[in-house]
Amino acid sequence: MELVTGGAFQGKLDYAVKKYALLESEICECTEDADPDFSAVCLTHYERYVMRCLREGTAPKTSFGGTYCCVDGVCGYTGGEGGHGPLVIIMDDIFCGVVPADPELRAWRELCGRTLTALAQNAEEVTRVFCGIPKKIK
Amino acid sequence: MTVFISGGCKNGKSTIAEDCCLALAKGGPLYYIATMQAYDDEDRLRIKRHQKSREGKNFITLEQPTDLLECLKSSDPENGTYILDSVTALLINEMYSPDRPDADPQAGERTAKALEDFAKSVKNAVFVSDFIYSGAEKYNEYTVQYQKALALCDRTLARCCDAVAEISGGIPTMYKGELPL
Numbered sequence: 001m002e003l004v005t006g007g008a009f010q011g012k013l014d015y016a017v018k019k020y021a022l023l024e025s026e027i028c029e030c031t032e033d034a035d036p037d038f039s040a041v042c043l044t045h046y047e048r049y050v051m052r053c054l055r056e057g058t059a060p061k062t063s064f065g066g067t068y069c070c071v072d073g074v075c076g077y078t079g080g081e082g083g084h085g086p087l088v089i090i091m092d093d094i095f096c097g098v099v100p101a102d103p104e105l106r107a108w109r110e111l112c113g114r115t116l117t118a119l120a121q122n123a124e125e126v127t128r129v130f131c132g133i134p135k136k137i138k
Numbered sequence: 139m140t141v142f143i144s145g146g147c148k149n150g151k152s153t154i155a156e157d158c159c160l161a162l163a164k165g166g167p168l169y170y171i172a173t174m175q176a177y178d179d180e181d182r183l184r185i186k187r188h189q190k191s192r193e194g195k196n197f198i199t200l201e202q203p204t205d206l207l208e209c210l211k212s213s214d215p216e217n218g219t220y221i222l223d224s225v226t227a228l229l230i231n232e233m234y235s236p237d238r239p240d241a242d243p244q245a246g247e248r249t250a251k252a253l254e255d256f257a258k259s260v261k262n263a264v265f266v267s268d269f270i271y272s273g274a275e276k277y278n279e280y281t282v283q284y285q286k287a288l289a290l291c292d293r294t295l296a297r298c299c300d301a302v303a304e305i306s307g308g309i310p311t312m313y314k315g316e317l318p319l
Contacts, residue, residue, distance in 0.1 A: 006271075007269060007270075007271025007272040008271040008272070008285060008289070009271060009285060009286050009289035009290075010271060010289065010293070011293060092272070093272045094272060094273065094274045095272070095274065096272030096273065097272055097273025097274055097275065098273060098275070100273075100274050100275050105274050105275065105276070106274075108274060109274040112274075130144075130296075130302075130304055130313050131142070131144060131289075131292040131293050131295070131296035131302065131313070132292075132293035132296050132297060133296055133302055133313040133314055135311075135313055
């Protein structure tokens with residue numbers, strides 16, 4: 001799995017779409033209202049799913065059965081007992097700003113930081129996108 | 139050569155940008171594009187502090203709060219080295235004005251285009267922006283509109299500049315090329 005992070009509007013999804021030739025149907029945009037489709041090739045706005053977990057009192061998912069792999073732009077998954085996991089997870093680094101006054105936002109900010117760290121440990125590759133330019137940090 | 143610098147506030151972006159300009163100028167004219175419009179005493183104090191930090195560095199000040207390309211007419215783009223500090227202030231002036239109640243929805247694209255044209259027209263330029271994209275606060279739609287417009291300007295400059303650096307604690311992290319230091 002490749003984890004992609006960075007600030008809002010920096011071109012994280014553009015980077016993933018281009019690198020893996022993602023189709024719109026392969027991208028699942030997470031929301032605060034429902035669990036995402038974990039069988040999607042790409043999960044974006046993972047921080048919104050973290051907010052859902054915070055409200056539900058559940059732990060955000062940070063490891064997945066099996067892994068996708070991509071050779072010459074052609075994607076497939078290696079399988080594994082628990083099905084397959086997403087190829088790319090994209091998450092905004094919302095934890096870099098000022099500590100918010102709102103208690104829920106404060107808790108969300110911290111849970112996002114911990115979730116990103118756990119995802120990064122389980123990721124084969126971690127990329128940070130800055131002003132449209134990707135930098136491999138793992 | 140063109141350089142794009144961004145990062146958090148008060149992390150040494152301006153100092154590094156000015157040093158890049160001094161290294162690039164090699165005897166040619168040095169221009170400081172002053173973008174800030176003073177609305178109150180806090181602004182005036184800020185401007186004074188920036189002017190003081192430029193003292194003795196021989197910058198020629200070009201007052202250009204909007205319409206960036208206009209300052210090319212009153213300067214020497216073929217030989218000049220320009221510092222634009224900051225893209226953030228330029229965009230604010232393009233987007234909002236005291237005589238319009240809402241934000242100009244075209245400001246982002248217009249400013250990004252002007253920045254790209256400017257970068258292609260001058261010998262050397264260093265652009266300074268602010269990294270305002272990583273907070274947990276849920277901003278109102280006007281703030282998000284501004285963030286999106288600035289991100290477009292930043293990404294345009296990062297694409298067309300020779301060097302791209304993020305400054306943190308006065309230390310540059312390179313995303314493209316090398317700084318001329």
